[in-house]
Amino acid sequence: xxxxxxxxxxxxxxxxxxxxxxxxxxxxxxxxxxxxxxxxxxxxxxxxxxxxxxxxxxxxxxxxxxxxxxxxxxxxxxxxxxxxxxxxxxxxxxxxxxxxxxxxxxxxxxxxxxxxxxxxxxxxxxxxxxxxxxxxxxxxxxxxxxxxxxxxxxxxxxxxxxxxxxxxxxxxxxxxxxxxxxxxxxxxxxxxxxxxxxxxxxxxxxxxxxxxxxxxxxxxxxxxxxxxxxxxxxxxxxxxxxxxxxxxxxxxxxxxxxxxxxxxxxxxxxxxxxxxxxxxxxxxxxxxxxxxxxxxxxxxxxxxxxxxxxxxxxxxxxxxxxxxxxxxxxxxxxxxxxxxxxxxxxxxxxxxxxxxxxxxxxxxxxxxxxxxx
Ligand code: SP5
Ligand code: ZN
Numbered sequence: 001x002x003x004x005x006x007x008x009x010x011x012x013x014x015x016x017x018x019x020x021x022x023x024x025x026x027x028x029x030x031x032x033x034x035x036x037x038x039x040x041x042x043x044x045x046x047x048x049x050x051x052x053x054x055x056x057x058x059x060x061x062x063x064x065x066x067x068x069x070x071x072x073x074x075x076x077x078x079x080x081x082x083x084x085x086x087x088x089x090x091x092x093x094x095x096x097x098x099x100x101x102x103x104x105x106x107x108x109x110x111x112x113x114x115x116x117x118x119x120x121x122x123x124x125x126x127x128x129x130x131x132x133x134x135x136x137x138x139x140x141x142x143x144x145x146x147x148x149x150x151x152x153x154x155x156x157x158x159x160x161x162x163x164x165x166x167x168x169x170x171x172x173x174x175x176x177x178x179x180x181x182x183x184x185x186x187x188x189x190x191x192x193x194x195x196x197x198x199x200x201x202x203x204x205x206x207x208x209x210x211x212x213x214x215x216x217x218x219x220x221x222x223x224x225x226x227x228x229x230x231x232x233x234x235x236x237x238x239x240x241x242x243x244x245x246x247x248x249x250x251x252x253x254x255x256x257x258x259x260x261x262x263x264x265x266x267x268x269x270x271x272x273x274x275x276x277x278x279x280x281x282x283x284x285x286x287x288x289x290x291x292x293x294x295x296x297x298x299x300x301x302x303x304x305x306x307x308x309x310x311x312x313x314x315x316x317x318x319x320x321x322x323x324x325x326x327x328x329x330x331x332x333x334x335x336x337x338x339x340x341x342x343x344x345x346x347x348x349x350x351x352x353x354x355x356x357x358x359x360x361x362x363x364x365x366x367x368x369x370x371x372x373x
Contacts, residue, residue, distance in 0.1 A: 001046045002049060002156065005036055009142050010142070012139045026317065027177060027351070032174055036048065036174065051148065067205070071233075079124075080140050101130075102125055146195055150173050153173040157344040171345075179197070180306045189252060200219075217241070218302070220295060222305060222306065224319075227350075231256075236263045238265040243270075245291055246273070247320065248275055249274070257274065295339075306348055308351035309327075309357070309361045312352065316354070327361050
């Protein structure tokens, strides 16, 4: 597997409120260090390629900003980029501190559509939906680097592009922060920029213009949590099929039901498979098979996988009973599904919070993925 990493993804460090306590966010730089270490040790089975979004050419930086601006709300991006410095300047926090929301403009509180508040303390609540998504000094830099890995991964799996000897070789992007919870204008669940959304638009961008037929893209979300942000972005889009297996009734609580099947032209291209808690591999595979059948029948040109390891048995934020060896079976089933076998795939890292299990779980998954081909 070709694995993409950027050291700028390590810079973001923030706090969250979890179980009524303020603590360092479980989504930490060590997660990526663990994965990089495991993948490096597995060389030459896996190839680690280190990119640098912060020292990219001006042209590439502009392209990245354009891509992010086309997929997220302008005021929201401005907020992510500037609020930490504004809070420091106003004396609300120190440079090492984090911006967290204070008040949310929820349904029932506001009359009509809420407007972005001028008050600096109030602004974070307008652009977030939880207290796990603090904005620190380097959050914007890491979020951009993470989105850049998704975009570069997309570029690489487009057939025939850019220096890949085997253009159909799959790519894993070690994205951090993750992306599948945030919408075009709301941060949440440790997510600031939606990397899967960025990858889809990058795939569309990099596809050769002589092929006028619109691309068909399948997204398989294997994180323990429902990818509400990705679902909402493609909810009315008939060319993107989103399928998710996730904990029933778990975070983000208000999305992920079976009845959410898409809207308008997009009816039938959204599939939620909530799974009861403490499900083991057997129950998980049943749902995965349903997801793979539907994604395969969609006959996509590309497959994106939102890959989270918080389905692991000991994960503090998950409640399934998946073991390290099980990831091999899960990956093999996903990779060998009818209609998807020869489809180029991009894997994007989402959650997974047991630090010393991340490396083994990823290597197990990749082993299953690669033997399946
Ligand atoms: C990317 C990702 O995995 N984000 C997840 C963020 C989850 N944050 C809130 C977790 C709350 C867990 N509470 C457990 C409730 C058990 N019923
Ligand atoms: Zn998750």
